[in-house]
Amino acid sequence: MSTQTTTLATTPDVVLQIDNLESYYGPIMAIRGISLKVHEGQIVTLLGANGAGKTTLLKTISGVMDPEKGTVSMEGMAIQSMEPDAIVRRGIVHVPEGREIFPLMTVGENIAMGAYTRKDRSAAVADEEIVYFYFPILKERRNQRGGTLSGGQQQMLAIARGLMSRPKLMLLDEPSLGLSPLLTQEIFEIIVRINKEQKVTMMIVEQNAKVALDAADYGYVMELGRIVMNDTAEVLAASKDIQEFYLGVSQDVNQRRQRRWKQHKTWR
Ligand SMILES: Nc1ncnc2c1ncn2[C@@H]1O[C@H](COP(=O)(O)OP(=O)(O)OP(=O)(O)O)[C@@H](O)[C@H]1O
Numbered sequence: 001m002s003t004q005t006t007t008l009a010t011t012p013d014v015v016l017q018i019d020n021l022e023s024y025y026g027p028i029m030a031i032r033g034i035s036l037k038v039h040e041g042q043i044v045t046l047l048g049a050n051g052a053g054k055t056t057l058l059k060t061i062s063g064v065m066d067p068e069k070g071t072v073s074m075e076g077m078a079i080q081s082m083e084p085d086a087i088v089r090r091g092i093v094h095v096p097e098g099r100e101i102f103p104l105m106t107v108g109e110n111i112a113m114g115a116y117t118r119k120d121r122s123a124a125v126a127d128e129e130i131v132y133f134y135f136p137i138l139k140e141r142r143n144q145r146g147g148t149l150s151g152g153q154q155q156m157l158a159i160a161r162g163l164m165s166r167p168k169l170m171l172l173d174e175p176s177l178g179l180s181p182l183l184t185q186e187i188f189e190i191i192v193r194i195n196k197e198q199k200v201t202m203m204i205v206e207q208n209a210k211v212a213l214d215a216a217d218y219g220y221v222m223e224l225g226r227i228v229m230n231d232t233a234e235v236l237a238a239s240k241d242i243q244e245f246y247l248g249v250s251q252d253v254n255q256r257r258q259r260r261w262k263q264h265k266t267w268r
């Protein structure tokens, strides 16, 4: 119908835009000129071997690290020199690699801590119920210390705590690290639901390329601090390079090449 044509023609807004970014650890150049865009409502995945610079890129976006060059814009505003808490207030939350929950605080206290940048206390309390809706196990365990949760539950807690800042964009660093395939699947199902139902745009660094590409709309592949490939998740999943290198599918690949890759690439 004619009323629908106009809505179909609109393109989603750019939430995050990165241009020519360079980040260093002392003399080591970890991000070597990265440009990318994340559109509103998308799930974008970031793939790449160990040491490619994925975590460094997320740290530079969330303000944990300052870039040497380049810009990071959130909804058109340059944020690359802002402090991490100011970036959280602008709507970007970073759920770091290795979870980093507060082990001695209870689950409930950990979740409440996620709202520390917010002034609307009563709304934050209401949001706890939304968080418990997605992670009912955390409600059951709300009085238990964070450090006594299982690995999967701690990952859920880290995501739950991140949600409490009401992010527009969530940066997730290896949410499936150390989890069983079943639990990985479960966490990704919840991430997709949060994306769709709470309209949280997601940027996910993931070692499990299959799960990540199944969930994602778009993907970037990093190698040695640069983007070497980017396309829709569908195209990436069908690409021969991705299938050989990331999905473990060998299609008449010569054995030597595959062995060499396995030496080079050591997913944890
Ligand atoms: N604190 C640090 N000091 C010095 N060099 C670092 C530091 N953290 C990371 N690096 C280096 O920066 C590069 C990128 O590291 P980064 O942690 O971003 O990679 P990654 O893609 O997240 O890898 P992984 O898949 O292993 O998590 C690597 O060469 C790494 O050795």
Ligand SMILES: [Mg+2]
Pocket: 054, 055, 056, 097, 173
């Ligand atoms: Mg990393």
